Each structure stands twice: as structure tokens, then as C-alpha cells.
Amino acid sequence: MPRRAPGRLRASRGRAAVVSTRGLPDGTAHALDGLDRPELRPAAVAESLSHWRRIAAMPRSALTDPHNDITEFVAPAVRDHLERAVRALDRRAARSLRAAVDPLDRQFEAKTLNNPRLDPAAPWWARRWWH
Numbered sequence: 001m002p003r004r005a006p007g008r009l010r011a012s013r014g015r016a017a018v019v020s021t022r023g024l025p026d027g028t029a030h031a032l033d034g035l036d037r038p039e040l041r042p043a044a045v046a047e048s049l050s051h052w053r054r055i056a057a058m059p060r061s062a063l064t065d066p067h068n069d070i071t072e073f074v075a076p077a078v079r080d081h082l083e084r085a086v087r088a089l090d091r092r093a094a095r096s097l098r099a100a101v102d103p104l105d106r107q108f109e110a111k112t113l114n115n116p117r118l119d120p121a122a123p124w125w126a127r128r129w130w131h
Contacts, residue, residue, distance in 0.1 A: 022046060022050075023046045023049045023050055023053075023100070024042055024045065024046045024049065024096075024097070024100075025096045027092075027093055027096065028042075028089070028093045028096045028097050029042035029046075030093075031089050031090060031092075031093035032045055032085065032088075032089065032093075035088055035089075037088065039081075039084070040084065040085050040088055044081070045081070045082070045085045045097070048078050048081040048082050048085075049082060049097075049100060049101070051074075051078045052075075052078050052079060052082060052101065052104050052108075053104055055070060055074065055075050055078065055104075055108060056104040056105075056107035056108045056111075057107070058070070058111075059111075060111040063108075063111045063112055064111070064112065071112060071128055071129060072129075075108065075125060075128070076123075076125055076126040076128075079105075079108075079123070079125040079126075080123070080125075080126070082097070082101055083123065085097060086098055086101070105125070108125070108128070109124070109125075109128070112128035112129065113128065113129055114127055114128065114129075115127050115128065115129040
């Protein structure tokens with residue numbers, strides 16, 4: 001019996017369709033889907049990216065209110081999720097996600113200050129506070 005050509009074999013298996021997720025390039029969404037990690041599904045990462053976009057766009061006055069939940073809890077949790085996704089992806093897929101996150105990081109960083117009292121080993125976004 002003749003052997004099937006590798007290309008035909010791969011084509012017969014088919015690929016699972018990745019639903020296009022707003023805010024994520026299709027290649028990145030496909031790479032996230034391939035990780036098979038429930039917390040890093042394309043929709044969850046796209047939602048975190050959307051939250052990070054909204055947080056970064058907030059006015060400085062909203063981010064600098066003393067003891068606000070956004071700067072202290074929400075922003076670090078959302079940014080941690082995005083960082084886990086970037087680190088889990090291969091270099092090529094991570095590049096496009098990083099390109100979407102970096103300008104938002106700069107916006108958030110410009111509107112908040114470093115808290116020198118927090119652990120310097122923590123990521124920069126977990127050490128931000130109000131003015």
C-alpha cells in the first residue's frame with residue numbers, strides 16, 4: 001500500500017478554526033489557542049488587553065486618587081495576565097502582543113509614580129501609586 005505524502009496527511013487532519021478576537025492578531029490568537037491553557041484563551045487575553053487599554057486611557061486624576069482600587073489592584077492584575085500571555089507565547093507571537101501592550105504601558109507609567117516602599121523585585125506595574 002502506498003504511503004501518503006506528509007503534506008496530504010497534514011491537510012487531512014485539518015486545523016481547528018480560531019475565532020478572530022478583537023484586539024489580537026489572528027496569529028497571536030491561534031498561538032494562544034495552541035497553548036491549551038484555559039487562563040490564556042484568546043478571548044481572555046483580548047479582554048485583559050481591552051481592560052488595560054481602558055485603564056491606560058483613564059485621566060491622571062482617576063489614577064492618582066489616593067487608595068484607589070484601579071491603581072492598587074485592578075491594573076496590576078490585568079497587566080500580570082498580559083505578561084503571563086506574552087511569556088507563554090513563542091517569540092514571534094509574543095512580539096505582536098507586546099507591540100499592543102507597550103504603548104499602553106507607557107501611558108499608564110506616565111500617569112502614575114513609582115512606589116519606593118514596595119518590593120523592588122516586583123514588576124514595575126505592581127509598584128505604581130498615586131501622586
